[in-house]
């Protein structure tokens with residue numbers, strides 16, 4: 068596993084457009100955000116951990132984050148939280164691990 072794979076947990080770099088669309092649908096379907104205390108009703112799409120979704124435009128106050136109880140979180144071995152306000156898994160990983168963590 069390369070350095071970037073460790074950061075790109077969903078493997079989006081290697082996906083075709085079709086795989087990407089399917090993966091996004093799978094993640095938003097299984098996402099637990101709509102049941103989270105921090106979530107603002109009606110915000111969509113959820114699945115904020117997935118890189119292209121982006122942070123929420125409606126969620127501004129962090130209460131609790133239930134990501135750690137989510138099946139997607141376990142399946143992809145995620146290790147950050149509050150994706151709705153702080154940015155996606157890959158984005159937070161790059162911020163916390165710095166440019167040196169990026170693949171070549």
Ligand code: SF4
Nearest residue numbers: 098099115116134137
């Ligand atoms: S880890 Fe969090 S943001 Fe990602 S799908 Fe699960 S609940 Fe949603």
Ligand code: SF4
Nearest residue numbers: 100103132133150151
């Ligand atoms: S990313 Fe975390 S804090 Fe934000 S809505 Fe989803 S579970 Fe809640």
